[in-house]
Amino acid sequence: MAKLQFHLQANDSQTKARAGKITTDHGEILTPIFMPVGTVGSVKAVNQQQLKNIVGAQIILGNTYHLYLRPGTNILEQAGGLHRFNGWERPILTDSGGYQVFSLSGTRKIKEEGVIFQSHIDGSRHLFSPESVMDTQRSIGADIIMAFDECPPAGCEYIYAQKSMQLTHRWLDRCIKRLAETEDKYGYTQNLFPIVQGSTFKDLRKESAQFIASKNAAGNAIGGLSVGEPEDKMYAFTELCCDNLPGDKPRYLMGVGTPWNILEGISLGVDMFDCVMPTRNGRNGMLFTTQGVVNIRNKKWATDFSPIDHGFECETSNYYSKAYLRHLFISGELLAGQLASLQNLSFYLWLVTEARKHILAGDFKSWKEEMVVKCKQRL
Amino acid sequence: MAKLQFHLQANDSQTKARAGKITTDHGEILTPIFMPVGTVGSVKAVNQQQLKNIVGAQIILGNTYHLYLRPGTNILEQAGGLHRFNGWERPILTDSGGYQVFSLSGTRKIKEEGVIFQSHIDGSRHLFSPESVMDTQRSIGADIIMAFDECPPAGCEYIYAQKSMQLTHRWLDRCIKRLAETEDKYGYTQNLFPIVQGSTFKDLRKESAQFIASKNAAGNAIGGLSVGEPEDKMYAFTELCCDNLPGDKPRYLMGVGTPWNILEGISLGVDMFDCVMPTRNGRNGMLFTTQGVVNIRNKKWATDFSPIDHGFECETSNYYSKAYLRHLFISGELLAGQLASLQNLSFYLWLVTEARKHILAGDFKSWKEEMVVKCKQRL
Numbered sequence: 001m002a003k004l005q006f007h008l009q010a011n012d013s014q015t016k017a018r019a020g021k022i023t024t025d026h027g028e029i030l031t032p033i034f035m036p037v038g039t040v041g042s043v044k045a046v047n048q049q050q051l052k053n054i055v056g057a058q059i060i061l062g063n064t065y066h067l068y069l070r071p072g073t074n075i076l077e078q079a080g081g082l083h084r085f086n087g088w089e090r091p092i093l094t095d096s097g098g099y100q101v102f103s104l105s106g107t108r109k110i111k112e113e114g115v116i117f118q119s120h121i122d123g124s125r126h127l128f129s130p131e132s133v134m135d136t137q138r139s140i141g142a143d144i145i146m147a148f149d150e151c152p153p154a155g156c157e158y159i160y161a162q163k164s165m166q167l168t169h170r171w172l173d174r175c176i177k178r179l180a181e182t183e184d185k186y187g188y189t190q191n192l193f194p195i196v197q198g199s200t201f202k203d204l205r206k207e208s209a210q211f212i213a214s215k216n217a218a219g220n221a222i223g224g225l226s227v228g229e230p231e232d233k234m235y236a237f238t239e240l241c242c243d244n245l246p247g248d249k250p251r252y253l254m255g256v257g258t259p260w261n262i263l264e265g266i267s268l269g270v271d272m273f274d275c276v277m278p279t280r281n282g283r284n285g286m287l288f289t290t291q292g293v294v295n296i297r298n299k300k301w302a303t304d305f306s307p308i309d310h311g312f313e314c315e316t317s318n319y320y321s322k323a324y325l326r327h328l329f330i331s332g333e334l335l336a337g338q339l340a341s342l343q344n345l346s347f348y349l350w351l352v353t354e355a356r357k358h359i360l361a362g363d364f365k366s367w368k369e370e371m372v373v374k375c376k377q378r379l
Numbered sequence: 380m381a382k383l384q385f386h387l388q389a390n391d392s393q394t395k396a397r398a399g400k401i402t403t404d405h406g407e408i409l410t411p412i413f414m415p416v417g418t419v420g421s422v423k424a425v426n427q428q429q430l431k432n433i434v435g436a437q438i439i440l441g442n443t444y445h446l447y448l449r450p451g452t453n454i455l456e457q458a459g460g461l462h463r464f465n466g467w468e469r470p471i472l473t474d475s476g477g478y479q480v481f482s483l484s485g486t487r488k489i490k491e492e493g494v495i496f497q498s499h500i501d502g503s504r505h506l507f508s509p510e511s512v513m514d515t516q517r518s519i520g521a522d523i524i525m526a527f528d529e530c531p532p533a534g535c536e537y538i539y540a541q542k543s544m545q546l547t548h549r550w551l552d553r554c555i556k557r558l559a560e561t562e563d564k565y566g567y568t569q570n571l572f573p574i575v576q577g578s579t580f581k582d583l584r585k586e587s588a589q590f591i592a593s594k595n596a597a598g599n600a601i602g603g604l605s606v607g608e609p610e611d612k613m614y615a616f617t618e619l620c621c622d623n624l625p626g627d628k629p630r631y632l633m634g635v636g637t638p639w640n641i642l643e644g645i646s647l648g649v650d651m652f653d654c655v656m657p658t659r660n661g662r663n664g665m666l667f668t669t670q671g672v673v674n675i676r677n678k679k680w681a682t683d684f685s686p687i688d689h690g691f692e693c694e695t696s697n698y699y700s701k702a703y704l705r706h707l708f709i710s711g712e713l714l715a716g717q718l719a720s721l722q723n724l725s726f727y728l729w730l731v732t733e734a735r736k737h738i739l740a741g742d743f744k745s746w747k748e749e750m751v752v753k754c755k756q757r758l
Binding site: 043070 | 419420421422423424425426427428445449450454457458463464465466662681682684694695698699700702703706707709710712713714716717718
């Protein structure tokens, strides 16, 4: 089958925003796109039919660290890969697990070879190396697989950030080598996206972006942002990375973010986003709507019988009222998480689809500026 | 609008099973029927579109005790009743809360007037009387409302059971009086179902059934069974009650039960059932399937990639594999509860629909006997 293709369809004249089309062996993805996070092969509280028909997700994420531990590559291989296992027939991207492994600070040890870490489930010891992570992602079988990188903590020192970036670069070469020596397992093509690191140091970020660009991968990612730095810094470094990554390949800003972060990211030249925020915050009662942010647990919604997001064309959000959803949260009902996740994910997908429309129509900048204000509003 | 109607469509010649049609102002219910339990106005983990389109539920339950405490009658009245509040447009039945209040043993006090109890949420004190419970059910606005009864514990003494039954009968008269003095709140008819009590004493059960029958209600219920007594006793008392309740009115066996309990109940002349088992046990990983009972957490399913219930026409059960559902349970994913509940509820609705078909076709008995064995099988 074929390598991932990216067709640039439009460049916005007033910003760096672009509209494009990614083609994978599991179908097309129209960009800019938001990718719901399905860490262990399930987007929390939402089933695959709902993801496809209500949310309109085009691609979802899985996580190598979590899937490696459970259900494990043995079961995934027997199933014929993650698509067959979880029934998601559209494209899948797997994060390499680097971020998760480094989050286990105290229980992991970084070496040139890779990272030794302890499972958060049973404390068992494991080694993730660039080679082993490529092998694991082969077994999972995602369409887009991420390089194994080190994600340094926000505010780290220059010397740490530099050494870490250099390690990430050496690991990238090992990832590329390993993939070249191994084959796709399930008859469709897997595409490696390398990851720019360099913390919040301009020269490192530039160096890293240029190194990553030189690998001529099918797409490129920006990692290590949205890890605690101020928003303006995140935007500045996103722009710097985008400017140094090829324009004819999709750019993926990892783990970002709020609706306004995504809109700003798009205007800086980012094509792909993922974040747990719509599902995680949704489960806590924070709703993202076309009118602004709603804390649905607030008493003011107790007798508001208007739809969850009035006028928004989402099958469930238009059907259930704010008062009912609040009642579900206050009563601790499982349905609360489902309905809130459907609202937030549908909204995120709507947001990037609208952004794309406005890029194609040529009025993205004015729409974005209005929308950023609207999105941030607390209702 | 019109009072609830029951049309008896067929009597099985070899058992006491019947097929019928209940007409309410919110639509028809084909019997025998199973009613999913939506205690606080939500069938746990399942949304109303799924209930209608995947499960095929014709009527659902709400609980007066829970809805009285949360969201409260004030909010329900402002919403225009429970149907408007939760968006379930088909018939709703509300349990009177008697069972819940009596389950709060230690924190409640039974008097002639009613029951004083403490909220399980905040410990606040409340009085439920036959009159107040009728008023609350007026505010909730269910199509079928239950009389306020005392449900004595299994194995209680004769004298306790007798006094309790007599209290339930006096309370019934007060319920009937209160309803006659008050009006439907939302423009459709609410129908009272009285409840037979009498524990496991034949003469009391017979006396109670005859007393209840004399009220000529739109339908009649059997309470106080499936509270810990052996299955054969439950069947014997169900039959005794059915035999003493009018044949031209629907009979509702409250809180029952397993798939085989339901099949036996149908063969004894019961038309309506409810139980938390499909959702509660589902959330714990116990699946009811057309082939038998599955403990989906069992290791044997880890690599079984066949559908959750092979050959069963349920949109989700046919789509996801046992191995995937097991993985969701083992990983503690929220989607596990949703998929298991959809399987179990769809199966329960399928079971009663099949029973109805076989009653109409005249081969219910042989089908039932085969099905009881199949249902009980541990896979």
